[in-house]
Amino acid sequence: MPLRVFVTNRSKPPRRKFLGLVVTAAASAATVSCGGSRRPWRFLSSDEALTLSAVSERIIPTDQYAGAAGAGVVAYIDRQLNGPYRRFRKIYRQGLMAIDSASAARFSRRFAELTAEQADQLLKELEAGKLPPAIWDPAQAKSFFNLVVAHTMQGFYGDPRHGGNTDAVSWRMLGVPPLPLRGRWKYERPPWA
């Protein structure tokens, strides 16, 4: 019985890169989620995912290699918010809303629509605890930003099995060979190998 479940989890829908990477990742996550929900994510709303993707992309920007958005960091975080990071759900909900509120107050736009310079400026204020207290408690804002930095790094540099690091992009960037196909791994062939 466990083997059956395992095989089902491994089979992935074909990837279609027609609407950008975030949407692609969202679509594949949608097919995995159960219960008939129409939301593409398991915990995040589409708006939250868009903001989080933009924040993570500033933490690890795209260059000749994918950045956090292209590497599925949002998929990683969304999945963990349904698992070991369930305890961070509340702060994610509040934090992402605060970032968009701050962005609207300052630039009259959503965070995802800011230029790179504007976005970095806002995140640096968040990091330094200088967000206007009317929007969110600065200390909480700071700890939320630290959390997002850590989770983004995990999603980008961590093992692809957790939903991020799509196609082991960070490992290829660092020049680390993917997991060796030895012993039992021949039964659990990673999708990029």
Next chain:
Amino acid sequence: MGLRKVNAVVVGAGAGGGIVGKELAQAGLSVVLLERGKWYSAFDCRKDDLRNQRNSTLGNAFGPDDERDPRVVVDPSGRERIVRGSEGGYQNNAACVGGGTFSYGAMAWRYMEQDFRMRSVYGAVAGSTLEDWPISYDDLEPYYEKAEWEIGVSGDDTGNPFQSPRRKPLPMPPLAPTREHLILKPAALRLGLHPFDIPMLRNSVPYGGREPCMRCRWCVGFACEVDAKCGTHNTVIPKALATRNCELRTGAMAKEILTDERGRVTGVAYFDRDDRLQEQPADLVIVSGGAIESARLLLNSKSRLHPNGLGNRYDLVGRNLQGHTYAGANGLFEEAVYDDLGPGASIAICDYNHGNPGLVGGGLLANEFIRLPYQFVGQAPNHVPRWGKAHKDFMRHAYRRSIAIRGPAQEMPVFDSRVQADPAVKDYWDIPVARLSGGRHPHSIEVGNFLAAKAEAWLKEAGATYTWKSLPGPGLSAGQHQAGTCRMGKDPKISVVDPYCRVHGHDNLYVVDGSVHVTNGGFNPVLTIMAIAYYASAGLLRGWKGGGSS
């Protein structure tokens, strides 16, 4: 209730308990080995870099459980918080058959002769309970040898002139050197240091019926896929079971040690894997849960005659909790130094373990185990921003071009760094949890800073174009090297167990694990824990006169 009385019940199937269980079972005693965790195997090697014992970002791979086994941590300002097993500050060691030895990095150090008499060598240290051990290196030497040959150690320490004398060489040769090793060795020699191959509890050739290391990069913190790491789970515990005198019960959480109306120990109460409370009567009780859990069990074993817990007449159980003050440096090189050859750690020096001007003790220095990508994220030097393009560039540039050297500075024991049974917080089984408080002695930090400077000098000599230090903080350290909470001594007023690990004032209660260490050496402690387990077993068996009636 209803369980058949046995000669001995051992609580905890780790480095200490596994060996005691096997020694007693081979001598013909009936033994029950209780382990709260599971019995994993090589098949449980998941190579998951976010969920293992070294990096528990998404949880511990081999326990303890995040939900069931909380602890309370009190920071130096007195603020207390409840921490889960995979969080920082928990001071975790794996909870499974084999204990830490199932997933460790497996360095196999003998302490040096001076490590057993720190007080005599260096004198008193203000603010520290630094003491001599009641036993010497010579007492333990035959048992170090036994551990090296029975569990299995590879390496070559013939190039280490500082080690105390050994009678027999290590049973296995070292693994072939890594690129880091080949860069660091000539540099050390140029500095007049004495580099050599780290002794490791890891097969370099077939040994004990198991395969040699296949040199993958998922080593410290992971189960070994080919079972090349030598722990108690794949050596002595199977041997103990093969005698048919030993029964291993997993999922068994000890609640308290039972005593009769005269205060004599009669067995152990524990929750079995189905959470049913069981009482296992025994002639002998051996506590081997690690420095934190062993102290917790003694403190939770209260009765009319032992109102503060067993062995705790002088309020000593749980005190002097210590680990190691890790420090070192990273160096950046022009060429790639990464060769993807596990375990990574390969070369060490013991030049700075003792005799450092103005310092008490010191520690070994060794190149670090392979840093998996996410682990490397936090190792950037201070001038690199924590996020943004500059951090990504640093990762890309430095990952394959850096070497890390680290060393465990010997800690000055602190009386108020301690384990208590928390008065309010209970675990899943309603047992009071361990409450950890205290911090490092300032001199431990000084020694750590000294080691970091020496590590930096070594990297510079090796050709590093840029180096940066990793310095210790003031917080409590215990973790996988936890020790000291039931220190060994002749005087019951300043120690918990006698030189054979028997709890003072009891004829049938023993503590056999890192708890009994008076000081913890400037070395990874596991081989010493193993040697003491053999030594204590021998002492116990010499005095064994057969079990009483049930």
